Amino acid sequence: xxxxxxxxQQPLYEQIADHLEQRISYGExxxxxxxxxxxxxxEQLGVNRSTVxxxxxxxxxxxxxxxxxxxxxxxxxxxxxxxxKHTPNWKxxxxxxxxxxxxxxxxxxxEALAHNPELIDFASGELAGDLxxxxxxxxxxxxxxxxxxxxxxxxxxxIPLRQALVSYLEAHRNxxxxxxxxxxxxxxxxxxxxxxxxxxxxxxxxxxxDPSYCYSLPMFQSAGLRLFRLPVDRYGIDPDDVRALYKKxxxxxxxTNPNFQNPTGTVLxxxxxxxxxxxxxxxxxxxxEDDPFSLTSYDGAPPTPLKAMDEIGSVLYIGSFSKIxxxxxxxxxxxxxxxxxxxxxxxxxxxxxxxxxxxxxVAAQFLNSAYFEPHLERLxxxxxxxxxxxxxxxxxxxxxxxxxxxxxGGLHLWCKLTPDIHDGKLLEEAxxxxxxxxxxxxxxxxxxxxxxxxxxxxxxxxxxxxxxFAEALRATTDG
Numbered sequence: 001x002x003x004x005x006x007x008x009q010q011p012l013y014e015q016i017a018d019h020l021e022q023r024i025s026y027g028e029x030x031x032x033x034x035x036x037x038x039x040x041x042x043e044q045l046g047v048n049r050s051t052v053x054x055x056x057x058x059x060x061x062x063x064x065x066x067x068x069x070x071x072x073x074x075x076x077x078x079x080x081x082x083x084x085k086h087t088p089n090w091k092x093x094x095x096x097x098x099x100x101x102x103x104x105x106x107x108x109x110x111e112a113l114a115h116n117p118e119l120i121d122f123a124s125g126e127l128a129g130d131l132x133x134x135x136x137x138x139x140x141x142x143x144x145x146x147x148x149x150x151x152x153x154x155x156x157x158x159i160p161l162r163q164a165l166v167s168y169l170e171a172h173r174n175x176x177x178x179x180x181x182x183x184x185x186x187x188x189x190x191x192x193x194x195x196x197x198x199x200x201x202x203x204x205x206x207x208x209x210d211p212s213y214c215y216s217l218p219m220f221q222s223a224g225l226r227l228f229r230l231p232v233d234r235y236g237i238d239p240d241d242v243r244a245l246y247k248k249x250x251x252x253x254x255x256t257n258p259n260f261q262n263p264t265g266t267v268l269x270x271x272x273x274x275x276x277x278x279x280x281x282x283x284x285x286x287x288x289e290d291d292p293f294s295l296t297s298y299d300g301a302p303p304t305p306l307k308a309m310d311e312i313g314s315v316l317y318i319g320s321f322s323k324i325x326x327x328x329x330x331x332x333x334x335x336x337x338x339x340x341x342x343x344x345x346x347x348x349x350x351x352x353x354x355x356x357x358x359x360x361x362v363a364a365q366f367l368n369s370a371y372f373e374p375h376l377e378r379l380x381x382x383x384x385x386x387x388x389x390x391x392x393x394x395x396x397x398x399x400x401x402x403x404x405x406x407x408x409g410g411l412h413l414w415c416k417l418t419p420d421i422h423d424g425k426l427l428e429e430a431x432x433x434x435x436x437x438x439x440x441x442x443x444x445x446x447x448x449x450x451x452x453x454x455x456x457x458x459x460x461x462x463x464x465x466x467x468x469f470a471e472a473l474r475a476t477t478d479g
Contacts, residue, residue: 002019003045004019012047016041016047016051016052024075030075034072035072044115063076099222100218102218103218105423105442108427109427109438116431116434120436120457121456121457122452122456122457122469123436123438125411126322126327126455126456127323127327127379127455128457130458131382131383131455133325133326134326136366136375137362137366139371140362140371144361150358152354153354155354156184156345157182157184158360158361161331161361162179162184163179163364164363166179167367168367169335172302173305173308173319174308175305175308181341182334182335182341183341184333184355185333185355186355187331188319188320191318191332191334192290192318193219194344194347195288195344196220197347199340200225202224202225203224204225205245205251206228206252207242207245207251208254208256209229209237209255209257210232210445211440211443211445211449212257212261212443212444214255215442216443226249228251229444232261232266233266235268235272236261236267236268237276239272239276240279242276242280242283243279252286253285253287254285255288256290257289258289259291260297261410262410262443263438263443263451265412267303267408267409268306273304273306277310281312286315287316288315288318289316289318290318291317292322296379296410296411297380298387305317307335313337318334321363324379329363330355383411383454385459386454387406389454390413390462390466393462393466394452394466396466397467401417401473402415402417403416412452413451413452414440414451415452416449417449417450419448420477423439423440426473427439429473429475429476433472435465
């Protein structure tokens with residue numbers, strides 16, 4: 001983000017005025033649009049409010065902006081020509097369309113991290129740089145020259161990667177499939193997007209877990225789907241609830257994350273897995289199994305996926321490199337009946353003509369290399385260490401103010417705060433103290449739940465991050 005140069009001979013207010021005028025001329029702030037308030041702009045730029053007031057006065061003197069009491073400061077609608085010109089109402093366009101924006105809390109978290117990269121990050125659901133196989137991937141890229149034709153690739157994905165995934169799925173997840181039933185995607189979210197857009201229709205009823213990562217993805221509402229909740233207890237969802245929702249609402253599909261569920265960390269009990277598949281078979285009901293975390297199982301014995309137990313083809317299986325290797329590779333996959341894989345590949349080709357072939361080549365080499373197994377073992381050990389450090393810090397700093405079940409895999413710790421708190425106020429107070437987390441309401445829970453992701457924060461920052469969170473919690477409850 002741009003900041004004024006305090007070493008420049010040009011006064012700060014003039015730098016700010018010039019910068020705003022440039023953004024206005026580029027159309028970032030169209031004629032008639034509202035500018036940030038003096039207080040907010042001062043906070044963003046790290047200057048006194050009086051400096052921003054002087055900058056606004058400079059722009060007002062040239063007629064570029066105009067201020068009205070109670071209406072804020074806007075870009076002049078008539079400055080940019082002798083006669084008024086009609087600019088598209090970009091604000092209306094930005095708020096329109098059928099695809100909904102991210103939830104307000106998620107936007108606030110991203111804005112806070114962008115504004116202050118030094119925040120201790122318990123919110124981002126990805127691996128820290130020191131957990132990713134950076135050296136291994138660099139070695140593979142130096143060992144292999146990627147000189148093949150760099151044109152559009154097979155719409156289902158790079159064939160050698162799909163072949164590598166077939167071997168990987170059999171060896172690590174006990175899933176037997178063929179390359180014709182594998183679709184390579186840019187991650188789990190693209191897989192979910194393709195399913196909601198192509199296999200379901202507006203008005204269809206679907207079942208998702210409560211709480212669930214799916215609640216943080218407005219793509220379900222954007223697709224016009226009706227969402228019905230499946231409560232998650234310490235053993236996962238209850239298959240009898242699926243049958244009840246089908247009878248009452250004729251649900252068309254079930255979305256589940258049975259292994260170290262996001263956000264709760266629970267594992268669907270073995271007995272419930274079998275019953276869930278029996279219910280799906282009885283009702284001819286598809287199950288979407290999102291399984292990004294299973295290989296993080298700290299004891300090295302990941303739970304058996306539903307897909308490995310699926311004898312009749314009820315399950316669409318989704319996986320990703322993001323939680324076990326590197327989110328920046330943007331490699332995910334789906335195992336589906338061949339007709340479904342081809343249908344979704346056709347839809348994805350209409351969006352982007354397929355993924356870049358180079359990261360697919362890198363991913364294929366990594367899966368087939370001697371680096372993969374040692375990386376997984378190291379990842380599990382490091383995640384376990386971070387989890388234990390987070391648990392120890394929470395007990396020390398918060399004691400009886402917080403309750404949680406300790407997960408045996410995954411990247412997240414799901415917590416219930418015992419004091420009554422307001423999610424928004426707690427998040428604002430935490431950001432003010434230099435730490436960020438995800439409020440539980442993002443995932444469909446009531447206020448008072450939080451999700452801490454321990455994979456993204458640096459190990460040395462975890463104790464101080466929880467100490468800052470504890471300060472924020474006490475300040476919120478005292479207020």
